[in-house]
Amino acid sequence: MVTQINEQQEQTASRETFEWIVNSLGESPDIVHNCFSKNKQEFDMVYISSLTEEQRISDTLLVPFYQSDSFESFIEYVESLPNVTLHRTCVSTLEKMLRGHAALYLGDKVYLVDLKLVKNNKVRDAAVENVVQGPKDGLSEDIAVNLNLIRCRYPRTTLMIEHREVGTVSRTPLALIYDEECTDPKVVEEVKKSLDRIDADIVQAVNQLSMLMTSKKRTIFPTMLSTERPDRVAFNLNHGKVVLLLQEPLCTNCSLRIF
Template identity: 30%
Template sequence: MIQSIQESLKRKVAHSEEVVSKELHTEEKSIEVLYINTISDEKIFQEYVVVPFFEITSPERFLDYLQSQPKIKPFENEQKTLDELVRGVSILFYQDFIFLLDSKIDQNNAVLDTTIETTTQGPQSGFSESLPTNLGLIRQRYPSTTLTVESMTIGTTSQTKVMILHDTQYVDPVVLERIKNFLSSVEVQMFQSGEQLLDIIKKVIGRCSLSCW
């Protein structure tokens, strides 16, 4: 039962690069953890799972710990677990049990206030220069298991990491492939900003239509 649920959960989120699956082992016990690293605080995971796992040698006592820790809740159903996973909760698989650890990152402390213009409606936060922080903010606003993240590098010298986000339910695979091909074809030594990419796109569009990507 637990194995089939575990495999189903992994299958539904495995398409995204941010999904992390870890296994911890001692001679007496083992535990597997599933989480999304851009919205889960790994310090919480270390404090409430890793450290106790290696400090508590008895498998039974560690199970007692999981069942009594206020930040750790028991599994209810698969859909609710998926909903929690895409909001930053870590899923723990131990023996014949599944637990949910509240490991959400506090995005309010991770993102910058919007400074471009004053807004009277909507969130008062903006993107930073940190890709994980930005991805976490997007996932907070778009908590869906079908949101997928793929990465590539642009810039022969800078080797700048670029993320492509898309929803597998709605994305046009032909357009997605064109975007990937276009980004792969960008020839530049130093790639530093989205504005630079926009300038490159404008130049390409000026020379040819989308079909020539």
């Protein structure tokens, strides 16, 4: 059994913390733990290969390590990366690693570098909502790509994005999007309460999310609308709607629910 480490111990025992992380990940074939050394200086790294892009590991970490003038300069380089955070707690570190972060034991500290592997991040043509005239692009399976598409079509500083998770086991990423200047705050609060009330282990589809958020199974008028088109999302944002962008790893696109 892996020994638990309390928060006070974590602050003074980075090596023990890193070993706890390695042991907690188990011995699956996709758990990679390596030690890299140069001029008697070394650092350890552990990551999940099925979730992490190994080419980015080489380009972002290994090549700069062996090309750096000193170990201190490499540490400064790692700390300057925009996608790096320091270890806080063992639980949060494991959660980030299960999202594609690599853990580095470097200079008596544990760093987490976001190097997640995304295989379905290409912008595709809309498949369900075909149009004769107008934009043809549709949403992808990656939330970051979809947020880029939405922001490009809706360039307003009042656009608010809140990241959440749904499903106690799946912890599926979800983005709540609205224009704070156009949307009724009561509607935003109602949507947040509906999300907080969701009690399900696995949430991976927008239809399932819709059922979990809807208290009435039958309504005369629909309260939600699905779309795969960024231009339609922008139109509804401008009309005060709240958009829920759910990452669906088992589907061909990310859909949205508009309130």
